[in-house]
Amino acid sequence: MSVNSQTLLAPVSSRRRLTDRGMRALLLALTLVALVPLVLIIYYLLKEGLKSFSGSFFTSDPNFSTSFTNGSSSNGGGIESAIVGSIELVLIATIVSVPLGLGVALYLSEYGKQGRLATWIRYFLDVMTGVPSVVFGLFIYILLVSGSGEALWKASLALALLMLPIVARAAEVVLDLVPGHLREAALALGAPRWRVISKVVLPTAIPGLVTGVLLAVARGIGETAPVLFVAGGALGTTLNPGGETNALPLMIYNDISGQYAASPGASGQGWGAALTLVLLVLILNLLARLISRRSRLA
Amino acid sequence: MSTANGTPEEGPAGAGTQAQPPEQAPAPASAPGQVAAKTGHEISVSGLNAYYGSQHAVKGIDIHFPANEVTALIGPSGSGKSTVVRCINRMHEEIPGARATGSVTLNDVDLYGPSVDLTSVRRLIGMVFQKPNPFPTMSIRDNVAAGLKLTGTKPNDIKERVEKSLRSVGLWDEVKDRLGSPGIGLSGGQQQRLCIARAVAVEPEVILMDEPCSALDPGATLKVEELVDELKSRYTIVIVTHNMQQAARVANSTVFLMEGEVIEHSPTNELFTRPKDERTERYVTGKFG
Numbered sequence: 001m002s003v004n005s006q007t008l009l010a011p012v013s014s015r016r017r018l019t020d021r022g023m024r025a026l027l028l029a030l031t032l033v034a035l036v037p038l039v040l041i042i043y044y045l046l047k048e049g050l051k052s053f054s055g056s057f058f059t060s061d062p063n064f065s066t067s068f069t070n071g072s073s074s075n076g077g078g079i080e081s082a083i084v085g086s087i088e089l090v091l092i093a094t095i096v097s098v099p100l101g102l103g104v105a106l107y108l109s110e111y112g113k114q115g116r117l118a119t120w121i122r123y124f125l126d127v128m129t130g131v132p133s134v135v136f137g138l139f140i141y142i143l144l145v146s147g148s149g150e151a152l153w154k155a156s157l158a159l160a161l162l163m164l165p166i167v168a169r170a171a172e173v174v175l176d177l178v179p180g181h182l183r184e185a186a187l188a189l190g191a192p193r194w195r196v197i198s199k200v201v202l203p204t205a206i207p208g209l210v211t212g213v214l215l216a217v218a219r220g221i222g223e224t225a226p227v228l229f230v231a232g233g234a235l236g237t238t239l240n241p242g243g244e245t246n247a248l249p250l251m252i253y254n255d256i257s258g259q260y261a262a263s264p265g266a267s268g269q270g271w272g273a274a275l276t277l278v279l280l281v282l283i284l285n286l287l288a289r290l291i292s293r294r295s296r297l298a
Numbered sequence: 299m300s301t302a303n304g305t306p307e308e309g310p311a312g313a314g315t316q317a318q319p320p321e322q323a324p325a326p327a328s329a330p331g332q333v334a335a336k337t338g339h340e341i342s343v344s345g346l347n348a349y350y351g352s353q354h355a356v357k358g359i360d361i362h363f364p365a366n367e368v369t370a371l372i373g374p375s376g377s378g379k380s381t382v383v384r385c386i387n388r389m390h391e392e393i394p395g396a397r398a399t400g401s402v403t404l405n406d407v408d409l410y411g412p413s414v415d416l417t418s419v420r421r422l423i424g425m426v427f428q429k430p431n432p433f434p435t436m437s438i439r440d441n442v443a444a445g446l447k448l449t450g451t452k453p454n455d456i457k458e459r460v461e462k463s464l465r466s467v468g469l470w471d472e473v474k475d476r477l478g479s480p481g482i483g484l485s486g487g488q489q490q491r492l493c494i495a496r497a498v499a500v501e502p503e504v505i506l507m508d509e510p511c512s513a514l515d516p517g518a519t520l521k522v523e524e525l526v527d528e529l530k531s532r533y534t535i536v537i538v539t540h541n542m543q544q545a546a547r548v549a550n551s552t553v554f555l556m557e558g559e560v561i562e563h564s565p566t567n568e569l570f571t572r573p574k575d576e577r578t579e580r581y582v583t584g585k586f587g
């Protein structure tokens with residue numbers, strides 16, 4: 001017996017230990033390799049982007065006027081119109097997609113449940129989430145832009161289409177996290193279902209819902225394809241939803257390989273816009289994390 | 299004393315969906331022993347069948363729950379106790395695939411009748427669940443008032459009603475200084491009494507309790523049991539329990555269920571001391587279950 005337990009407790013062979021150590025080192029190395037591009041992206045983004053960061057960069061519109069060539073100071077101007085445009089775009093897209101998405105989610109989690117229609121809707125939403133974003137831009141282009149021109153609200157609609165399935169699915173997950181016994185408690189008090197939803201389910205789910213919306217906004221604000229040929233790309237700041245607008249992803253594209261690529265200062269402006277966009281998305285993600293951490297549903 | 303009015307001997311009569319008015323006098327006769335009981339609200343279950351999908355959980359049972367009395371439902375797991383209770387306030391049908399046939403009457407009104415409003419049924423028949431389930435987003439005060447707000451009745455005396463309900467569950471003195479703090483901040487036993495206060499606040503006629511003490515420690519259990527004893531002067535109470543001592547302590551009569559059928563329904567002390575059915579005896583003496 002004692003011999004037996006001694007052999008059982010004896011250290012494993014040195015070959016096995018060596019293999020274990022080798023595998024560990026290999027996996028760590030692979031992880032580091034995977035991180036290389038990410039680190040490089042952040043490095044260049046900061047290095048190039050910070051160069052153009054200054055007070056006026058955020059408060060002046062891009063300027064690529066070719067008529068007067070004053071060499072030294074023509075640095076392409078700031079990106080105010082792109083920032084404002086991007087915020088306007090996602091704001092309208094959020095106003096459109098959140099009520100719709102939340103409605104779909106409420107239907108799925110409170111009424112449809114595992115029914116045939118709900119299952120189909122869920123499948124449809126999943127397919128919609130996977131549709132390449134350029135297709136939404138194309139759809140809006142054919143439907144609204146072709147013939148009547150590009151406009152801010154049309155680009156917003158394209159983004160709303162992109163965000164709708166994301167919001168709906170994220171919200172459904174959160175609503176499903178609301179414990180069933182709370183719904184039962186409310187129903188057993190004699191509450192009609194709509195009051196159960198408005199007074200118990202939604203208040204309990206609110207932090208999670210906000211998180212889901214923020215993540216959808218973060219996704220929407222960085223999308224380039226849907227706004228590429230729908231938003232217009234005017235250089236001036238516009239507050240008119242019917243007018244053409246600039247946007248951060250659009251600005252980056254135009255600066256680096258689009259219509260302003262040859263202009264002086266364009267590439268610096270592009271880097272600055274890229275860094276701004278990344279920071280915006282980062283802030284949105286941090287906010288989402290912060291709110292979900294305070295959620296009562298864990 | 300004759301056995302309670304439930305007549306299990308009649309057997310599962312053909313599961314009629316038709317409402318069959320019970321034989322008892324329509325006048326709400328209060329139990330003979332009761333002094334100055336309020337107008338009784340009795341519940342009669344007859345020919346009740348309940349299903350979960352294809353599973354036949356309750357098999358054509360008849361039980362009478364007399365007004366202002368505590369009736370306990372005991373039986374092994376899966377015997378259909380909870381299902382019976384959930385059929386009384388029509389919560390059973392909330393489960394996808396679940397359905398029920400037969401009749402449940404509250405003072406001769408068939409709760410499954412076509413002209414009966416589902417939400418009214420649940421307002422008149424309050425329920426306390428196995429796990430304390432106060433609403434996490436609401437304060438203690440709002441939890442008690444939740445039933446009033448959720449049913450759209452907004453009486454002017456909400457404050458008084460909250461106090462009265464909390465007093466009736468013996469929680470007032472413990473929480474009166476922190477009515478605004480969250481209900482989930484209370485201890486388990488306090489939470490369960492809060493849930494009872496919430497059920498009482500809408501002024502129901504009947505209170506159903508589905509194993510209300512199974513998540514509580516002995517001290518909290520004792521408090522809830524004392525509460526049940528007090529509440530029966532105003533309400534008709536149906537309590538599901540796994541704990542036979544609890545049934546013996548609180549119930550006027552006890553129903554023993556097995557595999558979806560009523561095996562025996564007798565005054566509590568009779569059922570525990572002189573059970574008529576051999577299966578009841580084996581269960582209450584701990585030989586199975």
